[in-house]
Amino acid sequence: MQVSPPFPVFLPDIQPRNVPTALMEALQARFGPQFSSALVVREQHGRDESAFSVPPPDAVVFAQSTQDVSDAAKLAAQHKVPVIPFGVGSSLEGHLLAVQGGVSIDVSRMNQVLAIHAEDLTVTVQPGVTRSQLNAAIKSTGLFFPIDPGADATIGGMSATRASGTNAVRYGTMRENVLALEMVTASGEVIRTGTRAKKSSAGYDLTRLMVGSEGTLGILTEVTVKLYPLPESVMAATVSFNSLADAVNTTIQIIQLGVPIARCELLDANTIRMVNAHSKLTLREGAMLLMEFHGSPAGVKEQVETVQAIADEHGGQTFEWASSPEERTRLWTARHNAYFAGIQSRPGCKAITTDTCVPISHLADALLDSVLEAEQSGLTYFLVGHVGDGNFHMGYLIDPDQPQERELAETLNQQLVRRALKLGGTCTGEHGVGLHKMGFLVEETGAGAVAMMRAIKQALDPHNIMNPGNMFTL
Numbered sequence: 141m142q143v144s145p146p147f148p149v150f151l152p153d154i155q156p157r158n159v160p161t162a163l164m165e166a167l168q169a170r171f172g173p174q175f176s177s178a179l180v181v182r183e184q185h186g187r188d189e190s191a192f193s194v195p196p197p198d199a200v201v202f203a204q205s206t207q208d209v210s211d212a213a214k215l216a217a218q219h220k221v222p223v224i225p226f227g228v229g230s231s232l233e234g235h236l237l238a239v240q241g242g243v244s245i246d247v248s249r250m251n252q253v254l255a256i257h258a259e260d261l262t263v264t265v266q267p268g269v270t271r272s273q274l275n276a277a278i279k280s281t282g283l284f285f286p287i288d289p290g291a292d293a294t295i296g297g298m299s300a301t302r303a304s305g306t307n308a309v310r311y312g313t314m315r316e317n318v319l320a321l322e323m324v325t326a327s328g329e330v331i332r333t334g335t336r337a338k339k340s341s342a343g344y345d346l347t348r349l350m351v352g353s354e355g356t357l358g359i360l361t362e363v364t365v366k367l368y369p370l371p372e373s374v375m376a377a378t379v380s381f382n383s384l385a386d387a388v389n390t391t392i393q394i395i396q397l398g399v400p401i402a403r404c405e406l407l408d409a410n411t412i413r414m415v416n417a418h419s420k421l422t423l424r425e426g427a428m429l430l431m432e433f434h435g436s437p438a439g440v441k442e443q444v445e446t447v448q449a450i451a452d453e454h455g456g457q458t459f460e461w462a463s464s465p466e467e468r469t470r471l472w473t474a475r476h477n478a479y480f481a482g483i484q485s486r487p488g489c490k491a492i493t494t495d496t497c498v499p500i501s502h503l504a505d506a507l508l509d510s511v512l513e514a515e516q517s518g519l520t521y522f523l524v525g526h527v528g529d530g531n532f533h534m535g536y537l538i539d540p541d542q543p544q545e546r547e548l549a550e551t552l553n554q555q556l557v558r559r560a561l562k563l564g565g566t567c568t569g570e571h572g573v574g575l576h577k578m579g580f581l582v583e584e585t586g587a588g589a590v591a592m593m594r595a596i597k598q599a600l601d602p603h604n605i606m607n608p609g610n611m612f613t614l
Contacts, residue, residue: 182196183196188232195238198242201243201246213325221241223245227267232571233571233573233576235355237575248268252266261366263278266363267295267299269294287304299360306526309402310402310434319347323350330361333350383427385508406429407474409426410521414478424458429451479491482535482537483537494557496567502530513552517548519548520537530569532569
């Protein structure tokens with residue numbers, strides 16, 4: 141099996157292509173004020189939440205329609221110049237960075253909810269609609285869209301990275317919740333995949349191919365997703381533990397007993413300290429589980445009693461329950477502010493973030509050993525996890541001017557990922573491959589599988605203009 145080098149590799153392969161003046165002039169003529177080559181605009185579209193430093197794209201097009209995306213792609217294809225989709229820039233793995241230069245196509249202005257089919261539990265949106273905008277638009281229907289990756293990401297970006305988040309343990313990921321797509325190919329052609337029907341046996345599953353393709357096969361211009369009825373009853377809870385192991389083992393037992401918990405999030409004591417300082421809270425500084433239960437009043441009561449009994453067996457304490465929306469929001473403040481609390485705990489730092497997902501039976505092995513390594517390294521870190529489905533995140537906080545800290549963080553990342561792979565897990569549970577996990581894709585899937593991915597990429601994008609340099613190199 142081909143493996144990554146034994147030393148940390150964290151610099152993207154920057155190979156800018158020449159962008160002809162003729163293309164710039166053609167884009168300016170077609171898009172007018174929707175086109176910009178100003179440095180400040182390009183720089184805004186040349187960075188995300190990752191720690192990579194990459195030159196910005198050569199130009200930015202602000203698309204307002206599928207036709208805009210198609211025309212921009214056609215012009216870029218004529219000159220064999222890369223195009224990179226851009227939503228809100230919340231990527232953690234460098235997905236939207238123009239490592240080969242080119243044109244950033246910003247779809248954030250494509251933010252219309254196109255069709256709500258409440259009777260079918262589906263909605264069709266443009267790619268720039270964010271998760272919170274979608275839920276606001278369907279609030280009166282009694283339905284909601286459950287995928288919550290933490291950041292208020294766009295539906296297009298969430299589809300492209302196969303995002304999941306806090307509710308995935310009950311409602312699944314974007315893979316299970318995207319029914320149909322409209323997309324623009326590398327040649328500028330507009331095609332549709334899937335339907336609003338709940339299942340189909342018609343041909344290759346192109347929708348699933350596109351969900352998680354990270355902009356390397358096309359640009360999404362419409363997304364149809366599933367909706368769910370708002371639960372009759374919702375209860376949230378937090379519980380603290382004296383040890384991280386007790387919190388993890390509580391989670392494992394909850395899942396193995398089949399409790400239909402909607403959310404099960406973990407923060408360690410280190411992260412709680414950061415959150416307390418950031419949000420002026422007084423949470424007990426120990427490992428904490430944040431949970432949420434959905435269903436009928438009787439069903440929620442049964443879930444709560446079962447989980448409380450399991451937590452008591454593992455030394456759970458300081459239970460706090462909340463049923464009103466305001467109380468639940470207060471309890472979830474710690475989780476939603478964890479990333480920003482971590483960043484602000486060390487002024488001027490950058491976060492090297494990583495995530496893995498393992499079978500639930502191996503969660504303790506993967507998580508506890510990774511925390512021990514981080515503690516022994518002396519590097520400041522934070523830990524959060526969607527532990528109900530075996531997914532957790534580490535953020536290593538480094539001084540960007542200290543290369544040795546960057547190297548140490550990448551060493552910890554490699555150890556964590558390889559541990560997950562050894563335990564039957566994945567190199568990324570929800571962040572995606574991007575630039576950061578490219579070396580691990582071969583380790584996880586095998587050289588033959590990556591060769592098949594490359595073959596698909598070359599067939600659909602023969603000139604390699606769709607977000608080149610991401611996921612794998614050609």
